Amino acid sequence: MKTHWIDRGVAFFIAGVCIWLYVLARAFPMGGDLFPRFALAVIIVLCAMMFVQTFPGKSKSSAESAPVIQRRDIARPYLLFGLCLLYVLLMVLIGYLAGSVLTALLLLPALGAKSKPVYLMITAGVILFIYLFFSRFLMVQLPVGLMFV
Amino acid sequence: MPDILIVLSNLSSSSSILAILGGICGGLVVGFLPGLTSNMAIALLLPVTFVMPPIPALLMLVSVYASSIYAGSFSAILLHTPGTSASAATVLDGFVLTRRGESNKALRIATFSSMVGGAVSALALLLLAPPLSRISLLFGPAEYFFVAVFGLSVVGSLSSGSVAKGLLSGALGLLFSTVGLDLDSGYPRFCFGFNGLHAGLAFVPAVIGLFSMAQVLVMAESSHKSIRRVDAPGGLKWRVFPRLSEIRKIKTTVLRSSFIGVLLGILPGVGADISSWVSYNEAKRFSKKPERFGKGAIEGIAASETANNANTGGAMIPMLTLGIPGSPSAAVLMGALVIQGLVPGHQIFESHGDIIYTVIIGFFLANILMGFIGMYATRYLSHITALPNYMLIPVIVLFSVVGSYSLDHSMFSVVTMLSFGFLGFLMRKIGMPPAPMILGLILGPFAETGFRQALILSQGDLLSYLFKSPISLILIVLTILSMATTVWLNFRKGRKPLLAGQESKEE
Structure with missing residues (x-):
């Protein structure tokens, strides 16, 4: 998809959300509504600017400034993000240590790690280091998991 | 100004020394690894x-800032890949020296x-x-x-x-800063x-998300990426300090570049990369042999790195x-x-002078120490560039998640971090810089307080109140x-980004 179409879509989406938020902000108490409405109005104007910039005759910046989206490995960031969300869930359910180990194992194929033993050694070391550093040194009580409470 | 003895005693405490040394080492590692940013390092440390x-x-934070910018030169010189965008100009002459087998000279x-x-x-x-x-x-x-x-x-x-x-x-950052209970009405x-x-x-969590998590998601697109060295530094001929003849050769460039760097640094928005390029161009312009630039001129490295x-x-x-x-x-x-409860402005020097002066003098010390540590560590640090992204990604994810959680022992912070991470990733995809958003988040509450106080003090005539002060008018x-200047320059230059290459590290 051409970048200026992405820019137009983004500008429309942000402007649409901001118009909705602007309507919500009108219900805020007197005084508390002014700054959010000011910020929202500025965003809507800037979205309009962004939209206008996508037309090649007016300016090429928007299209040129956006990086070219490569198809290679395009799904991997989304997969990683999904695994991060799963990691949060696992931390809540089975705690930091077990959750981290399980997530690290799931990340192994997701990231296409070639050197598996080195990967496992490094991640295991880091999991342990973080556990000791945060729980012993910084006195942060890391989640133990609902299943073990 | 507080008593210098108090400042020195603060600095000489074991916690301060450890913080500086830890910050320098962390910054060196981050700066060395292309793809990891100084912002990311500072965010993860928060x-x-x-x-x-x-x-x-x-x-610790200012030490990381200084040393990560410095360490960007290592990979620029050894790998032809600037560890930070601030070292992009260093590649031109630094890598030429490396190919000649003179990486030690370039590094020192x-x-x-x-x-x-x-x-x-x-x-x-x-x-x-x-x-x-x-x-x-x-x-006011x-x-x-x-x-x-x-x-x-x-x-x-x-x-x-x-x-x-x-x-x-930036405006989205302002909007995000308004989320939460209104301080006046609740x-x-x-x-x-x-x-x-x-x-x-x-x-x-927002900073960690925008800088660290977003960067990790970007890195995931090329998870096998790692870089090979051309000339491994080391051996018996390793020299830590530059020769007197070398110092004589670069002294004018270093002085001029220091002035340029400080001056451009004061201007908001002008990052280390712009300073580096401007300084490189000036060094070339003032040089008697400008044709040597790009062919291994040590003045070129000195200009960029200073x-x-x-x-x-x-x-x-x-x-x-x-x-x-x-x-x-x-x-x-x-x-x-x-x-840390320190609000910028004159008050910070009055009420918290002991802290601020200690930090400034500590920053000076960190800049000196990083050089010594860096020169000795370069030989060994260069090996970590062999780490592919799939090794680094889990490490950064773990630190980001646990770091966010540790703030208030709440998974809500982790979810906030991940949300901002995904937002930051999408922003990078469409070419929207995340740094102004962070600034908006920080400046939002100040701006809103000023706006609302002005509204009260104006007694109904807000516009004349806002525009009556000469400082307001200047601003x-x-x-x-x-x-207007940016729009005009972009228009004239066929819309070339002003801060070319800024994306990688400073943002």
Whole structure:
């Protein structure tokens, strides 16, 4: 998809959300509504600017400034993000240590790690280091998991 | 100014020394690895410094800032890949020397120049920031509002890529800063029933998300990537200090570049990379043999490396005095200051002088120490560049998640971090810089307070109140000028990004 179409879509989406938020902000108490409405109005104007910039005759910046989206490995960031969300869930359910180990194992194929033993050694070391550093040194009580409470 | 003995005693405490050394080592590793940013390092450290006393916390952060910018030169020289965008100009001459088998020479010139540049910038910070901070005494609510608008407009419009996207990022940051309970009425604004949002969007998870998590998602696209060295530094001929003849050759360049770096650092939005390129061009212009530049001229390395480190202290001058960070990294540092209860302006030098002067002198010390540590460590650090992204990604994810959780022992912070991470990733995909958003988050509450106080003081005539002060008028003119100049320059240059290559590290 051409970048200026992405820019137009983004500008429309942000402007649409901001118009909705602007309507919500009108219900805020007197005084508390002014700054959010000011910020929202500025965003809507800037979205309009962004939209206008996508037309090649007016300016090429928007299209040129956006990086070219490569198809290679395009799904991997989304997969990683999904695994991060799963990691949060696992931390809540089975705690930091077990959750981290399980997530690290799931990340192994997701990231296409070639050197598996080195990967496992490094991640295991880091999991342990973080556990000791945060729980012993910084006195942060890391989640133990609902299943073990 | 506080008693110098108090400052020295603060600095000589074991926690301060450990913080500086830890910060330098961490910064060296981050700076060395292409893809990891100085912003990311500072953001990941924020949760750790959260529980530390202000002095070691801030010392650690400024040490990371200085050493990560310096260490960017290692990979620029050894791998032809700048570890930070600030070292992009160093590649031109540094890698030529490496190919000739003279990487040690290039590295020691880069080290010496970075040390001098950083030390000069720390001195400039020490000498210029306190008197300049008096300007902030003249500021009332209207001026604070316009300072925030000016800061955002400059950082937004000078960011890489489209002006509209940079400004939009800053404005979204302002909007995010309004989330939470209204301080006057207690009304929940944009909370949508989530109690976790009542205290507002947490700053630290947002920074970790925008800089670290987003970068990890970008790195995941090329998870096998790692870089091979051309000339491994080491061997018996390793020399740590530059020769006297080399120092004589670069001394004028180093002095000129220090001045350029500090001066450009003070200008909000002009990052270390711009300083580096301007300084490189000036060194070439003033050189009697400009044709040697790009062919292994040590003056080229000196110009680039002096200026990028000189920029760091310069960027902290407007941050400490007016609350306008001179660079994206300084914006994150400003967040750290606010977290520690230190509000930029004249008051910070009056009420917390012992802390601030200790940090400034510690910053000077860190710039000197990083050179010594860096030169000895380079031989060994170069091996870590062999680490592919799939090794680094789990490490950064773990630190980001646990770091966010540790702030308030809440998974809500982790979810906030991940949300901002995904947002930051999408922003990078469409060429929208994340740094103005962070600035918007920081400056938003200041701007809103100024705006609302101005509204009360104006007694119904807001416009005449906002525009009556000469400082406000100057700030308005500067805001308009900064945006108009950027638009005009972009128009003239066929819309080339002003800060070419800024994306990689500073943002």
